[in-house]
Amino acid sequence: MTESERAGDQASTENTGDAPAVDTPPKRKSAFGDPDASLLEQMGGVRGLVYSSIPILTFVPVNGFWGLTVAIWAALGVAVAMLMWSLLRRENPQPAISGFIGVAIGVLIAWRTGDAKGYFLYGIITQAVYGGAFALSALVRWPLVGVIWGLIDGRGMAWRRNPPARRWYAIATWIWAGLFAIRAVLQYALYLNDEVNWLGAARIAMGWPLALVAFAATIWAVRRAMAHENEPAAARDASDE
Template identity: 50%
Template structure:
């Protein structure tokens, strides 16, 4: 009696995965707020130079953290962003070049690109590992061929995103085009992240629907 009643509820589980991930990232306001320090650095560096830009970006990161604290929102994204801005500002200050501010992000993108590519080679698609790890669901998805293929596709998409960041921003970094580098950092940040996340959700839900129908 209870099994048929509970069976229709199973497909609804994926609907809760996306909000869970977004909540851990601080939601849409948190995603937008985390881009503010970089945007502030780009603008102030153009107008007033490197040192004011460094202070302004750190100040913006602190304000974002305080804003989250006052609103009782998740602090982990803000603290991570504050540390990231601090490291970027330190490198830029030590090198005396504005492009140094973007070096940590460039290296992170390169590391993530390699990680996603390696996970494809060893057939442990990182998109699946991260998705189910965040939601505490274990690695049982690897027993489902459709889900495995979906996560391989999603992992390839993430690899393309990070690879594109490395190529474009790497060229601008080598050319010391600090202004365009900052613009590229913003344009290839959360917009591309959002597209890759939507692609992951589409691929996974499509695979889950096929599994359910089978």
């Protein structure tokens, strides 16, 4: 065998060999893409529920028995204790920090107004602002659920060029707008009637339970939007006709 023939055989062997395996990064799980995660886990787990509920469960009865000043210090003390506990255990402090900020603003308003119902005013205003923002985003065809999910999932705003996907994101956005509006309207009615005890009950009852329902509906709508995003352009155009 000549040198040229041996070189040709070597080249043929190299060309027919298996290509080197390329390691692919593990697929990132998301709140909407992990079927094994419960809704409560996807929304921050039991800790988020505890951090949002305990200060209210402290403030309302303490105010009823010992007055506003003691209730203010009791709610602040509980919020600080939960924050310190989270830091000492080296857990994600975000739920505790958010809870502490909300409590601090609430007790500040209550202290400034001299009325226990002021503790709930910040939450009512926040719900109204959120509801207005979500409704406005849907009206101008930039539904916030789509914007937020596009940033989380890394797909950007390509979904806006897909009318069926945009409609599903708008549905999810209107669900949240309705939730925030219901909370704001009903709690403001209790606020006007000085129903402090019922305000506390409404804050808890209309908090996580309703949010879980809205979150489940959001997952349902977002998955349908993503199905339209993943389908071929020809099938998408046919479904629009």
